Amino acid sequence: MRSTAIMIVGVGGQGTLLTSRILGNVGISTGADVKVSEVHGMSQRGGSVVTYVKIGEKVHSPIIEKGEADILLCFEELEALRWIDYAKKDASIIINTQRIDPMPVITGKARYPENIVERIKAEYENVITVPALELAKAAGSIRAVNVVMIGVLAQKTDIPEEVWIDSIRKTVKPQFVELNIEAFRKGYNL
Amino acid sequence: MLPVPGRHVRRRIMKKLMLGNEAIARGVYEAGATVATAYPGTPSTEITECIAKYDEIYSEWSPNEKVALEVAIGASVGGARAACSMKHVGLNVAADPLFTAAYTGVNGGLVLFVADDPGMHSSQNEQDTRLIARAAKVPVLEPSDSQECKDFAREAFRISEEFDTPVIVRLTTRVAHSQGLVELGERENVPIKPYIKDPGKYVMMPAMARKRHVAVEERLARLSELSDSTSLNRIEWGDRKVGVIAGGIAYQYAKEVFGNASFLKLGMVYPLPEKLIREFASQVETLYVIEELEPFIENSCLGMGIKVKGKDVLPVIGEYSAGLIRERVLGEKPEKLNSIEEDIPVRPPVMCAGCPHRGIFYVLKKLKLNVTGDIGCYTLGALAPLESLDTCVCMGASIGMAHGMEKAMGRDSARKTVAVIGDSTFIHSGITGLIDIVYNKGTSTVIILDNSTTGMTGHQHHPATGFTIKGEPTRQVDLVKLCQAVGVDRVNVIDPFDLAEAEKVIREETAADEPSVIISRRPCALLKNVKFNGVLKINPDKCTRCRMCMRLGCPAIVDRGTHIEVDPALCVGCDLCTKVCRFNAFERVGGENA
Numbered sequence: 001m002r003s004t005a006i007m008i009v010g011v012g013g014q015g016t017l018l019t020s021r022i023l024g025n026v027g028i029s030t031g032a033d034v035k036v037s038e039v040h041g042m043s044q045r046g047g048s049v050v051t052y053v054k055i056g057e058k059v060h061s062p063i064i065e066k067g068e069a070d071i072l073l074c075f076e077e078l079e080a081l082r083w084i085d086y087a088k089k090d091a092s093i094i095i096n097t098q099r100i101d102p103m104p105v106i107t108g109k110a111r112y113p114e115n116i117v118e119r120i121k122a123e124y125e126n127v128i129t130v131p132a133l134e135l136a137k138a139a140g141s142i143r144a145v146n147v148v149m150i151g152v153l154a155q156k157t158d159i160p161e162e163v164w165i166d167s168i169r170k171t172v173k174p175q176f177v178e179l180n181i182e183a184f185r186k187g188y189n190l
Numbered sequence: 191m192l193p194v195p196g197r198h199v200r201r202r203i204m205k206k207l208m209l210g211n212e213a214i215a216r217g218v219y220e221a222g223a224t225v226a227t228a229y230p231g232t233p234s235t236e237i238t239e240c241i242a243k244y245d246e247i248y249s250e251w252s253p254n255e256k257v258a259l260e261v262a263i264g265a266s267v268g269g270a271r272a273a274c275s276m277k278h279v280g281l282n283v284a285a286d287p288l289f290t291a292a293y294t295g296v297n298g299g300l301v302l303f304v305a306d307d308p309g310m311h312s313s314q315n316e317q318d319t320r321l322i323a324r325a326a327k328v329p330v331l332e333p334s335d336s337q338e339c340k341d342f343a344r345e346a347f348r349i350s351e352e353f354d355t356p357v358i359v360r361l362t363t364r365v366a367h368s369q370g371l372v373e374l375g376e377r378e379n380v381p382i383k384p385y386i387k388d389p390g391k392y393v394m395m396p397a398m399a400r401k402r403h404v405a406v407e408e409r410l411a412r413l414s415e416l417s418d419s420t421s422l423n424r425i426e427w428g429d430r431k432v433g434v435i436a437g438g439i440a441y442q443y444a445k446e447v448f449g450n451a452s453f454l455k456l457g458m459v460y461p462l463p464e465k466l467i468r469e470f471a472s473q474v475e476t477l478y479v480i481e482e483l484e485p486f487i488e489n490s491c492l493g494m495g496i497k498v499k500g501k502d503v504l505p506v507i508g509e510y511s512a513g514l515i516r517e518r519v520l521g522e523k524p525e526k527l528n529s530i531e532e533d534i535p536v537r538p539p540v541m542c543a544g545c546p547h548r549g550i551f552y553v554l555k556k557l558k559l560n561v562t563g564d565i566g567c568y569t570l571g572a573l574a575p576l577e578s579l580d581t582c583v584c585m586g587a588s589i590g591m592a593h594g595m596e597k598a599m600g601r602d603s604a605r606k607t608v609a610v611i612g613d614s615t616f617i618h619s620g621i622t623g624l625i626d627i628v629y630n631k632g633t634s635t636v637i638i639l640d641n642s643t644t645g646m647t648g649h650q651h652h653p654a655t656g657f658t659i660k661g662e663p664t665r666q667v668d669l670v671k672l673c674q675a676v677g678v679d680r681v682n683v684i685d686p687f688d689l690a691e692a693e694k695v696i697r698e699e700t701a702a703d704e705p706s707v708i709i710s711r712r713p714c715a716l717l718k719n720v721k722f723n724g725v726l727k728i729n730p731d732k733c734t735r736c737r738m739c740m741r742l743g744c745p746a747i748v749d750r751g752t753h754i755e756v757d758p759a760l761c762v763g764c765d766l767c768t769k770v771c772r773f774n775a776f777e778r779v780g781g782e783n784a
Contacts, residue, residue, distance in 0.1 A: 036369040041232030041312025047539035060445040062368040065513035066524040102537035110535035123528040
């Protein structure tokens with residue numbers, strides 16, 4: 001069986017924890033071994049956060065190494081650049097075209113790198129950009145960026161849409177199910 | 191790219207994807223435990239949060255780890271299986287009861303779940319719990335994935351009762367915070383054991399303790415035998431050219447790196463299985479010990495006269511990964527797959543938009559005070575641009591340190607110094623420092639940053655929130671009365687978003703030649719019941735780019751070079767910026783003036 005390594009990178013507070021839960025539940029449905037490694041604690045306060053999801057016959061290390069990721073799901077452009085070395089050459093790289101300035105940029109001690117998406121596209125073939133913030137807004141909440149991104153990711157897999165939607169139902173609070181399914185579809189139908 | 195759901199789905203239906211910490215909670219439940227205690231601390235917090243969901247188990251957030259362990263010891267002596275969870279530095283706080291509970295032993299099983307944080311994802315140091323366990327002479331189990339978290343938790347209770355000892359289950363961040371598949375079992379029905387008065391066992395005064403120390407040493411010898419015979423430690427024979435001894439997460443990394451080598455997989459890491467190690471070592475050509483942090487297993491092997499490789503190439507600092515081991519041990523570096531070279535700006539954590547701490551740190555910086563700090567979200571006040579927190583050592587240290595600085599630098603220094611400490615941290619171990627100031631005639635000013643929760647660890651209740659771990663209302667500690675009761679006559683309550691008032695009160699209280707407490711009260715912006723007014727924007731016609739608002743260090747206010755703007759995706763509408771802008775440039779999105 002083919003194993004799959006997915007990295008979700010973003011900024012603490014963007015909802016990467018929920019994303020890993022939804023992905024994990026989808027992973028179980030494949031019948032394979034699954035490990036998901038998350039970040040809790042200090043980095044969740046606006047720091048750089050990375051989540052690893054590994055699916056395969058037998059998964060040992062929960063961490064993905066440089067050059068091993070099949071899918072790099074980036075919630076923010078600078079974070080895409082930070083973790084780009086972890087992507088395989090033929091990886092699917094999905095980038096939310098959102099810019100969140102880190103504090104060294106805000107205080108003027110560092111500069112936000114320019115043309116991030118173009119530079120990544122020049123090196124990798126499978127790069128998709130997503131205006132996830134606008135799509136989330138259209139779905140009803142800017143908080144749903146994470147689920148829009150899952151929708152885009154889902155479209156790149158062979159797993160049926162119902163499995164994803166079922167996982168969303170199982171993972172999010174009942175009052176937010178419809179909103180999140182709407183957000184998922186915005187990404188899925190992109 | 192993902193595998194398609196297969197027919198073998200049904201076979202695995204009993205398996206659940208669980209965080210290591212969640213699996214520990216499940217193990218505690220299945221082991222029939224009825225009491226669980228903890229003080230929150232990353233990466234251990236979710237253990238007790240998950241336990242609290244089981245109605246069969248009494249659970250509590252204790253004021254600190256020492257009390258948590260004492261409650262668990264009491265529950266054990268009372269005949270229950272009891273669990274107590276904490277992060278590595280929490281074990282320092284609980285070390286006093288632990289070292290003597292090792293002498294008394296248990297009645298019902300007593301298991302400590304202690305989570306180390308290699309790499310310091312969310313900690314102030316990188317200590318190795320195995321060293322403390324050895325000093326306390328209590329056995330240590332170390333799971334390497336979620337399934338083992340559950341299985342080892344159950345086994346730990348069994349060992350605790352069979353050997354009459356507290357047991358430590360040591361986790362590390364990567365095990366505690368990784369999800370893996372876990373097969374669920376039934377809860378054991380473990381009746382409460384009868385309570386029997388036994389002063390020789392439970393009253394540790396010299397005459398009794400001397401006898402118990404003998405029992406401890408005898409027990410260690412029997413635990414060593416257990417370590418050699420238990421299935422927690424196992425040899426996986428493969429290619430005998432290379433042998434690897436590893437436990438915990440390091441085993442998982444080593445499996446990826448050394449593939450078909452032979453492994454001695456350690457689940458019980460103290461006492462170590464000396465016979466098993468000798469047997470394994472004698473049958474492999476080159477022997478590696480792979481372990482994060484201290485050379486605990488390695489030094490024991492060297493002490494036994496067994497040649498091993500490990501810390502000669504691998505670090506004692508930081509977290510490992512398969513990649514790191516591959517590079518250091520095998521000399522294999524991953525190929526760089528792109529030509530992107532860039533000095534990427536770091537992204538340190540920041541106080542959230544709407545954070546109540548921001549107001550106080552803005553004022554403290556303005557007043558150029560010396561600030562002794564503490565453990566919590568507000569430790570982030572040390573970072574730019576607020577840069578107004580000078581020290582952070584351990585839970586509660588801010589208050590004792592402010593007092594110590596006054597005694598060293600003189601009374602006048604206290605006119606320029608404040609201690610800042612969170613509400614939960616104050617209850618944990620700040621109150622004793624405050625008593626010291628009053629008792630020993632200090633004049634320091636203490637600011638309690640009361641955000642009505644334990645913030646950094648993910649919003650747990652504590653004695654001053656008025657709710658238990660299960661969300662039930664309870665008697666709430668009154669911080670004002672508490673401070674007054676220990677002898678502080680000057681206690682003020684302020685709103686950190688009223689910057690003028692905050693500045694006035696801080697000036698007055700630092701000037702006062704007696705102890706004072708300022709309670710800065712406003713709930714954490716992430717709490718569900720906190721409502722703000724709506725997103726702001728900057729009117730470019732009014733903004734003069736004076737950059738006063740940039741001094742707040744709000745992640746939602748960004749300088750685009752040509753203009754300053756509010757990021758609507760991050761702004762919550764707390765309005766703090768409107769109080770520092772002299773040109774009324776901030777306006778509510780949708781019209782009206784802010």
